[in-house]
Amino acid sequence: xxxxxxxxxxxxxxxxxxxxxxxxxxxxxxxxxxxxxxxxxxxxxxxxxxxxxxxxxxxxxxxxxxxxxxxxxxxxxxxxxxxxxxxxxxxxxxxxxxxxxxxxxxxxxxxxxxxxxxxxxxxxxxxxxxxxxxxxxxxxxxxxxxxxxxxxxxxxxxxxxxxxxxxxxxxxxxxxxxxxxxxxxxxxxxxxxxxxxxxxxxxxxxxxxxxxxxxxxxxxxxxxxxxxxxxxxxxxxxxxxxxxxxxxxxxxxxxxxxxxxxxxxxxxxxxxxxxxxxxxxxxxxxxxxxxxxxxxxxxxxxxxxxxxxxxxxxxxxxxxxxxxxxxxxxxxxxxxxxxxxxxxxxxxxxxxxxxxxxxxxxxxxxxxxxxxxxxxxxxxxxxxxxxxxxxxxxxxxxxxxxxxxxxxxxxxxx
Amino acid sequence: xxxxxxxxxxxxxxxxxxxxxxxxxxxxxxxxxxxxxxxxxxxxxxxxxxxxxxxxxxxxxxxxxxxxxxxxxxxxxxxxxxxxxxxxxxxxxxxxxxxxxxxxxxxxxxxxxxxxxxxxxxxxxxxxxxxxxxxxxxxxxxxxxxxxxxxxxxxxxxxxxxxxxxxxxxxxxxxxxxxxxxxxxxxxxxxxxxxxxxxxxxxxxxxxxxxxxxxxxxxxxxxxxxxxxxxxxxxxxxxxxxxxxxxxxxxxxxxxxxxxxxxxxxxxxxxxxxxxxxxxxxxxxxx
Numbered sequence: 001x002x003x004x005x006x007x008x009x010x011x012x013x014x015x016x017x018x019x020x021x022x023x024x025x026x027x028x029x030x031x032x033x034x035x036x037x038x039x040x041x042x043x044x045x046x047x048x049x050x051x052x053x054x055x056x057x058x059x060x061x062x063x064x065x066x067x068x069x070x071x072x073x074x075x076x077x078x079x080x081x082x083x084x085x086x087x088x089x090x091x092x093x094x095x096x097x098x099x100x101x102x103x104x105x106x107x108x109x110x111x112x113x114x115x116x117x118x119x120x121x122x123x124x125x126x127x128x129x130x131x132x133x134x135x136x137x138x139x140x141x142x143x144x145x146x147x148x149x150x151x152x153x154x155x156x157x158x159x160x161x162x163x164x165x166x167x168x169x170x171x172x173x174x175x176x177x178x179x180x181x182x183x184x185x186x187x188x189x190x191x192x193x194x195x196x197x198x199x200x201x202x203x204x205x206x207x208x209x210x211x212x213x214x215x216x217x218x219x220x221x222x223x224x225x226x227x228x229x230x231x232x233x234x235x236x237x238x239x240x241x242x243x244x245x246x247x248x249x250x251x252x253x254x255x256x257x258x259x260x261x262x263x264x265x266x267x268x269x270x271x272x273x274x275x276x277x278x279x280x281x282x283x284x285x286x287x288x289x290x291x292x293x294x295x296x297x298x299x300x301x302x303x304x305x306x307x308x309x310x311x312x313x314x315x316x317x318x319x320x321x322x323x324x325x326x327x328x329x330x331x332x333x334x335x336x337x338x339x340x341x342x343x344x345x346x347x348x349x350x351x352x353x354x355x356x357x358x359x360x361x362x363x364x365x366x367x368x369x370x371x372x373x374x375x376x377x378x379x380x381x382x383x384x385x386x387x388x389x390x391x392x393x394x395x396x397x398x399x400x401x402x403x404x405x406x407x408x409x410x411x412x413x414x
Numbered sequence: 415x416x417x418x419x420x421x422x423x424x425x426x427x428x429x430x431x432x433x434x435x436x437x438x439x440x441x442x443x444x445x446x447x448x449x450x451x452x453x454x455x456x457x458x459x460x461x462x463x464x465x466x467x468x469x470x471x472x473x474x475x476x477x478x479x480x481x482x483x484x485x486x487x488x489x490x491x492x493x494x495x496x497x498x499x500x501x502x503x504x505x506x507x508x509x510x511x512x513x514x515x516x517x518x519x520x521x522x523x524x525x526x527x528x529x530x531x532x533x534x535x536x537x538x539x540x541x542x543x544x545x546x547x548x549x550x551x552x553x554x555x556x557x558x559x560x561x562x563x564x565x566x567x568x569x570x571x572x573x574x575x576x577x578x579x580x581x582x583x584x585x586x587x588x589x590x591x592x593x594x595x596x597x598x599x600x601x602x603x604x605x606x607x608x609x610x611x612x613x614x615x616x617x618x619x620x621x622x623x624x625x626x627x628x629x630x631x632x633x634x635x636x637x638x639x640x641x642x643x644x645x646x647x648x649x650x651x652x653x654x655x656x657x658x659x660x661x662x663x664x665x666x667x668x669x670x671x672x673x674x675x676x677x678x679x680x681x682x683x684x685x686x687x688x689x690x691x692x693x694x695x696x697x698x699x700x701x
Binding site for chain 2: 261
């Protein structure tokens with residue numbers, strides 16, 4: 001009997017020891033994304049893009065001879081879930097890096113936890129900009145990339161009077177501030193601005209206020225399913241003013257989901273959408289996008305849409321892998337150092353380089369037009385647009401560690 | 415002149431939204447005293463019934479809408495038979511039960527249909543007056559809300575079914591002893607309430623993003639309108655909704671949407687404080 005017990009104990013011990021050796025052979029990537037809930041529609045392609053990148057890297061032998069392993073939790077579009085699972089990834093799963101979050105609110109919910117644990121974190125989503133954090137890297141587009149391209153182009157084409165409607169919380173407020181500043185810099189006039197609570201679903205009065213102000217361009221920084229009703233209602237009322245945005249089309253593919261003409265006459269700047277290679281019929285962007293889509297569809301043939309956040313997620317994993325390769329270790333401080341040495345990755349829409357000062361990525365920006373019958377065209381491509389603002393404003397992470405979010409009206413103290 | 419039309423249009427648009435939000439709840443909560451937190455989900459059923467049938471069978475919109483309403487009536491009848499009938503006269507229990515129903519229904523829609531449906535196009539066109547343009551469908555909604563409310567008033571106040579329904583809900587024992595089949599009357603009245611909520615869902619489905627939480631957009635408006643309407647909802651509904659939409663549109667017009675909503679909710683508090691019987695109490699001189 002005693003022998004059997006010793007046998008069991010020793011075999012258990014050896015399994016534990018052996019599995020420890022096994023675990024040491026992988027690099028653990030923690031992923032927190034909203035597989036269900038409000039944001040799921042835009043997030044599911046993102047999750048598949050992480051998986052695709054990991055699979056491709058592992059097929060080539062992994063990083064530093066180790067395989068990448070994903071530890072993933074469904075955060076259910078709920079900020080408290082984000083905090084709970086961020087702690088679990090750090091404390092229990094002991095991951096080497098965390099990727100994820102869709103909304104700015106959820107990113108801000110986990111950033112303090114990340115910073116406290118000195119965890120390395122990649123946020124792979126377009127957002128309102130301004131996060132200057134030693135532990136955080138951003139592969140999504142920011143306002144100086146989306147708005148300083150889009151707004152002047154629209155003003156040039158349609159006129160200088162701009163009206164903004166925006167969701168009434170940090171994303172909308174800060175994005176609207178960017179629009180205001182860029183309009184002013186380009187000699188335009190803000191003829192109106194309205195912040196709308198996320199609960200509002202009826203827009204007749206907003207539409208009339210816009211008509212009374214007679215803008216040439218309407219910036220719609222609307223978030224969530226209720227506010228998305230604006231597009232159908234403005235089309236039904238025959239508003240007919242060119243619209244610009246940073247959020248629609250490139251995330252939740254409204255141009256595919258809504259019946260035309262709801263989104264006709266909409267302009268949006270994205271760093272990737274799956275139409276890139278069918279609209280641009282030759283050259284670098286055509287080839288890269290076509291190649292990416294072929295690999296994506298081979299793995300996930302039923303994906304309804306491959307959006308810009310999918311490209312950002314794919315880039316993030318690859319950029320992390322390059323940094324670990326360069327650092328020769330997964331030790332976080334060393335990886336951050338490698339990332340700050342200027343890592344670039346040639347992704348689905350061209351080269352993305354990490355700006356050492358602000359930890360944000362440069363992007364190719366496609367100006368997308370949604371035309372008659374929601375047909376997509378790309379009237380202009382902006383090459384290699386830098387995330388310049390934070391660096392110019394005084395964020396310099398290699399020199400000075402920081403853990404804050406800044407806005408144009410509240411820049412870093414110099 | 416255009417300015418005046420604008421004001422009437424904005425006011426009418428807000429008014430029709432409040433009336434149509436509240437109309438099903440006016441029967442279920444206003445008359446039957448069931449605090450129905452699943453009211454929003456009845457609207458969701460109507461909206462999904464409309465959109466799904468329009469897409470799946472290529473139905474013309476009015477027929478798809480009728481289909482959505484019928485689905486909601488059936489859904490209401492089943493719910494009444496299984497759960498609601500055990501909760502008559504237990505208002506607090508009905509809160510918990512209907513809240514549970516609302517969670518189950520909205521999550522089921524998410525599981526079955528995914529996070530969002532491809533939308534329908536708003537019917538009818540638009541017309542211009544000066545610098546402004548207006549959706550004809552929105553104007554149709556204003557008239558439709560009034561017609562629907564008129565029909566409901568006639569049904570419950572002028573027909574023998576209405577008398578039976580009111581008698582049953584007021585004094586079930588006496589009605590029963592007079593030979594009224596109160597169980598049937600309850601079922602039919604509840605189904606009417608559900609069907610009205612289904613109409614709201616069907617009417618707004620082409621104008622909104624169709625998601626499992628679409629009904630939530632209506633629920634606050636529905637409750638505040640029914641509560642301020644008071645004890646006789648069919649009399650109080652129009653004055654209550656008119657007052658509330660006048661407050662909301664004028665404040666939103668001069669300030670902004672956020673302040674408009676605050677003003678709306680604040681005026682509800684004032685009404686409940688100073689007119690505890692609501693607008694219908696003011697009209698019927700009840701104290």
